[in-house]
Amino acid sequence: MSNTPKTHGGKRPGAGRKKGSGLYNEPTKVVRLPESQVPVIKEWLKARVKSPADAPELPLPKANNAQTLRPDASSHVDLPLFSHKVVAGFPSPADDNIEARLDLNEHYIRNPETTFLVRVQGDSMKKSGIHHGDILVVDRSINPVDGKIVIAAIDSELTVKRLSVKSTGTWLVPENDDYTPIPVKEESNLVIWGVVTTVMHSF
Amino acid sequence: MSNTPKTHGGKRPGAGRKKGSGLYNEPTKVVRLPESQVPVIKEWLKARVKSPADAPELPLPKANNAQTLRPDASSHVDLPLFSHKVVAGFPSPADDNIEARLDLNEHYIRNPETTFLVRVQGDSMKKSGIHHGDILVVDRSINPVDGKIVIAAIDSELTVKRLSVKSTGTWLVPENDDYTPIPVKEESNLVIWGVVTTVMHSF
DNA sequence: CTTCTTGATTATTGATACACATACATATTG
DNA sequence: CAATATGTATGTGTATCAATAATCAAGAAG
Structure with missing residues (x-):
């Protein structure tokens, strides 16, 4: 039998923070990035975390x-046009590579x-x-x-x-x-x- | 034979690697990212290396x-949805046969x-x-x-x-x-x- | 004299370590 | 029995380290 220590809690299986309970729901890794891109990428990750994944059928x-x-x-949506140079990257509203913007309504409803x-x-x-x-x-x-x-x-x-x-x-x-x-x-x-x-x- | 201590080179000011001679031509920072996004971001960075000013070819x-x-x-366009009953006419915003409205931006940009x-x-x-x-x-x-x-x-x-x-x-x-x-x-x-x-x- | 070799020097870079924050389970307390 | 306290485990950001790469110029080679 174990004694009754005055300490609360104690060692027990299953305790502790659960895996994947972090900000990204997955393991993370430390990488080095060019300083100017850090805010861009952080912003992008924030947006990415927001919506999980689903596309309801029309x-x-x-x-x-x-x-x-x-x-x-009565509507207007500006869609930034990115340069083709961001070949392997991802678009971000804060990105420098925006060349133009496109609004679906304006573009298609002349x-x-x-x-x-x-x-x-x-x-x-x-x-x-x-x-x-x-x-x-x-x-x-x-x-x-x-x-x-x-x-x-x-x-x-x-x-x-x-x-x-x-x-x-x-x-x-x-x-x-x-x-x-x-x-x-x-x-x-x-x-x-x-x-x-x-x-x-x-x- | 060659008793001369092969002291080629030597200490001198101005030696060493130049600043900004790295992959990104700018200082870097260490950040933690979700593992699945690491390749994405690396790829993206690869594509955004700066153009060679006086540096060798990149x-x-x-x-x-x-x-x-x-x-x-930021835009919104409501498109009235007409009934198929207005067969032989043409749609008018004031028409009674409007069934619904549709905004291209809202509809396609969920x-x-x-x-x-x-x-x-x-x-x-x-x-x-x-x-x-x-x-x-x-x-x-x-x-x-x-x-x-x-x-x-x-x-x-x-x-x-x-x-x-x-x-x-x-x-x-x-x-x-x-x-x-x-x-x-x-x-x-x-x-x-x-x-x-x-x-x-x-x- | 010109060109090449080579060590010294310093920035970059990826990995690791560490400190702190956060989440969780359960014994203890009231 | 419910609320709280406490220890444990994991997440997160930053600091540090070691290996690498880049650069310079003194000597060596021709």
């Missing part, structure tokens, strides 16, 4: 062939007044890299000429297709061999909503 | 195939702290719909597991490839038949910058 609203959205240019978004339904434009669930940026101020990818409503059905305007007639051409081009007849009720400028595809 | 960073940007979520953008160079991922000039949204808080498309620096070269982690080994797999998968050997200096969440392609 909610996919139900609709027919497409769903539209429209910009309301004419907020005439631009809207469409969520793609179906894969009829698969070969153009437009897939189900993608979001298209559509500008209706661009002339829908031959060859452009357009959002068109034909006979009350909304689709995204490549516009083909030839002497032989006008067609809405899918880019997927499982689909056939849609002829635009005289009596067809065709409305071109606009020209697709960008496709945004999430993995 | 290893120049190789050309890369991507350019990076980083978000700075974690501004850990997200950056990369402008793609080359067509090695053509079959995944990633083309030269496209902009990728990259989140480094997402775990780079098997099958993810990642931005990786391997031996100081930046690439976008699909990550393949099998029992047989790790590969960086291009999605273009003109390219061959890159084996990641034990001695390879692989750094995963982050996981590609979205590709934005303009027509």
